[in-house]
Amino acid sequence: MPQPQVTLQVAREHGLTEEEYERLTGTLGRTPTIEELGVATVMWSEHCSYKSSRVHLKKLPTEGRRVVGGPGENAGAISIGQGLALVFKIESHNHPSYIEPYQGAATGVGGILRDIFTMGARPIASMDSLRFGSFDHPRTRYLVRGVVAGVGGYGNSIGVPTVGGELVFDPGYDRNCLVNAFTLGVVEESRLMSSRATGVGNLVMMFGSRTGRDGIHGASLLASAEFDEHSEEKRPTVQVGDPFLEKLLLEATLEIQKQDLALAVQDMGAAGITSSSVEMAYRGELGIELDLDQVPLREEGMSGYEIMLSESQERMLLVTRPENVQAIRAVCQRWDLESAVIGKLTDDRMYRVRRFGKEVIAVPVDLLADPPALTRPSAEPTEVAPEFRPEDLPEPRDYAQVLYQLIGSPNLCSRRWVYQQYDHYVGAATVVHPGADAGVLRILGTDMHVAMTVDCNARYTALDPYLGACIAVCEAARNLVATGAEPLAVSDCLNFGSPERPEVMWQFEQAIAGIRDACAAFDTPVVSGNVSFYNETEGKAIPPTPTIAMVGLLRAAKPLTPWFKGDGDVIVLLGRTREELSGTEYAAVVHGNTLGSPPWVDLEAERRLHQVVLDAAERELLRSAHDLSEGGLAIALAECCLSAPHGVPLLGARVRVDESMRADAFLFAESQARMLVSVRREHAATLRDLAGDAGVAVAVIGEVGGGMLEFDGLASVPVAELLTTWDTALEKLLGG
C-alpha cells in the first residue's frame, strides 16, 4: 500500500500547527513518516498532552499525608489505613456522547473503569455527572435516554454499582452535552500498580481485545476540536464498548497483579497503543521497541498507522520479565483473552516501531511525551451583563404553587428515573443508595465506610467562575459531611470551551483558583482529574463546568441519610441564610432570571459547619442530615420529607418562617455553609451548644410530623401530592 508523502499541508490536515510540524522535522532532521506524523499528532493533541492546561493545573494542591498516588498516574490514590488505599478518578466523554449517546457514554464508563483496575484496584463504585440542554432542544430527550442507557448498559453488565451522580439541564449544553464518569476502587496499598516501565530488556505485552479499525483519531479529532455542522460525520470515530470483555480484562488484570507478574500496567484509552506505550516509556525514562506484526488484529492488512491510532476498547499493555510471560499467558487463557508479546524496553529513550518487518517510527520518547506547555492568552470577558435587581423578582402570592413548580422542575425533581436503570446493589457493599446526598459503601472486610459525591453548579460558574468553582468544592464537601463522612480528597473534571479563546482561558484560570482555595481550606488535595476543552459548537462555549468528585471516610459507625426519621423530631437549620436570590433555581425557574452573582462563599464558615455536623454525627445526635443547595431551604425540606426509600412511611414537617427577610429568600435563597438536620427533642439543646461553641448559627425552625409540609402562614401542601409531582416529573419531561 503506497503511503502518502508527509508535507506541511498533510500535517495541518492532521491538526498540527506549523510550529509543531517544524519541531518534529527539526528534531528528526528529516521528513517524518506518515506513522510518525500520526503518533505526534495524537500525543500532542490537547486531549493527550494537556498542553493548554498544564501550567495552570500545577497550581492545584496535590499533596497530603494520605496521598499515595497523585496526578500523573492513571488515577489518584489515597491511603485509608488498615493497609488499604482508595483509587479514584473522574473523566469526561463529552463529544462521543453527543455524537453517539449510548456508545459514547458506555465507553466513557469503560474507560474510567480501566483507569482504576490498571492501578491494581478492584472497582467498587461508579458515579456519573451528566449535563444536557433544555427540554426545548430537539436532541435533549434522545441524548438523555441514550446516555443513561449507555451508562447502565456498561456499568450493570460489568458489575460495578452506580451509586450516585448528577443530572442537570441548562440551555448552555444544547449543542454539547457533558458526560463525566467517576469510578472508585480499593487496593492493598502495597500492591498498587504503576504505569512506569522498568528494566531494559523486559518485554511489553498486550492483552484483551484484538485491535481493529475503530475509533481512529477519536481523541485527537473528536476531543480536541469544537463541534460544527459536520459533527455527525464523526460518528465512526466513536468506539464501541464490550463490557463483557472488560469484565474478563478486569479479572485477568487483578489476577496478574495478585500473582505479581507485571512490573507496569497501562490501559489503552485515547490514542491506543501509541499513548499507552509512549507514556510507559516516558515515565520509566526508557526507550521502547514495538513490532506491530505481533499485535492481534481484527482484520488483516491494517497499516502501521491504523494500528498505532486505533482506539479499539478493552485492551491493556504491560511490562514483564521474560520469565513471567508464560504465567501471564496462562491467566489470559483462563479468562479466554488474547495476549501477545509485542515489544521490549530499551535504554536509548527512542520510540521505535516496526510494521511488515520495516521500521516505520524512530522518534525520541521525550519529543512525543513532553511537548512544550502553552501559555495561552486569557482575558476577562468585556461584555457586561445587566445587573441583577432584587425588585425584578416580585414576591409570589401563591407559595404552594411555587413549591409545586420548583419540585417538578427539571433540575429539582427526583432522579429516580435515572438511577432505577443503574444497578446500585451489585457488590453487596452499598449502604446509602442513590437519591441521598452521597453514595456510601462499606469496605468489605473492614469496619470502614467510604462516601462519594460529584457536584457542580454551572449557573454559578457561568456568573463567576472563581466563586462557582469554590462552591462546587464546598457543596461536594457538604454532601459528604451530610452522610457523616470526613472529606479526604478530590478528583476534578474540568469541562470548558475552546482554550484558543482568551475568555475561556480566563474562566479556566479562575475556576482553578477557586478549586485551589477551597481544596486548601478543607485539606482535600486534588489527586486525579481530567481536562476537557473544546466543548463548544459554532463558537458558542458551554458554561464553564469544573465538576468536583470528592471522596471521604465515615467518622460515625453508621451513615446519616437525608430523610426524616421520626414524628416529633426537631428540625434544626445550621448556618446563616442571607437574602441571596441571584443565581438561584428559584430565580431561574419562577422568574426566568439568571443574572447577578452566585451566593457568597465563606470557607471558614464552611469548615466550622463541617466540624459541628461531624461531631454531632459521631456523638449520634443526628437523626437526619441534608445539605442545602439548589432550591434552598424549601426544597431541602421537601426532599427530607420525600426521599425516604419506598416502604418507609412519609413524614411531613411544620416550619416557622423567619420574618426578618423576604419570605422567598428564606425559602429559596441558596446561601452556602448551611445544613438541615433533625434531632430528637431531648438532643436539641446539646446540638445548639455544640454549634454555638463552634460559632455556627443555629436555629430550631420546626418539627417533623403529620402529612403536610407546612410553612407557617405561607403554604401548606400534602406530602403525598408533592411526592407525586416530584417523583414523576422527569418521566413526564422525557415523554413517558
Added chain:
Amino acid sequence: MRWGVVTFPGSNDDLGTLHVLREVLGHEATPLWHKSDDLGGVDCVVLPGGFSYGDYLRCGAIARFSKVMSAVAEFAAQGGMVLGICNGFQVLCEAGLLPGALVRNRSLSFVCREVNLRVESVANPFVNMALVGDVWRIPVKHGEGCYVAEETTLDQMERDGQILLRYCRADGSRARDAADGGDYNCNGSLRDVAGVMNAARNVFGMMPHPEHGADASLRDVNWPNAGVPDGLRIFQSIAGWVTDRGQRSAVDSMR
C-alpha cells in the same frame, strides 16, 4: 451445609452471594468455575446474577452449554438443590431445568429497585420460613426479567404449587386486570410470576436478588422493618431443608 456458587465469565453477583453465605449466614461456600464439572460435593448450587458470557445472544443461552452446567443438570437430576438468581434463573430456563423463559422487560428498560413479593407457597425447600400471603421486600435489577410460559404450563404450575413468589403491591394485593394498574410488576411477567420451582421440587429460579436483601447490617439505613431480612429467608429455608432432608424425603415418599 455447604454451598457452591458458580462463576461464569460475566457473573457479577458471585462475590456478593459468597459474602452473604459466608459472612451473614456463617456457612461454608465454595466458588465453582464454569470450565470445571466438579461441583465439589456441595449441598446446593447457586447460579448467581450477572451477564454470563455477556448475554449478547439470549440471556443464559451460552452459559447452558458450559461444562459446569452439564454437571449441574446431572446434580439436579439426582435431586440436588439448585438456586438460580436473576441471570441464574435465565440460565436454568435456557437449560430446560425450569419451565418458561425470561424476555425483555415490558418497559424495555433495565430496572433496579426494591419490589414487593407475595409468598405463594411454603411447602417447599426454597420458601418455607414464611406464611402464604406474607409480603417480602427484595431488590430486582434486570433488563430481561419478564417471565413467560404457555398458559397451560402456568395453569399446571399454579395447581402444583410451583409458583413460589409473585410481584404484588405493598399490601399483598395484585391487579385484577390490566386496567387495574400493574406498576408493582416491574417487568411485565405473566401472572406476576417472580420465582418458580420445577416439578421435582429441587430447582428454583427467581428474578429478585435475595443476596441483596439479606444483610441486616444494612437495615438501619434502608429497611424500616425489623426481624430477619426477607432475602435471608430464602437461604435459611434451603439450609433448613437440606439439614433435615432425610426426614423430609421420608415424609415425601409416604405421600
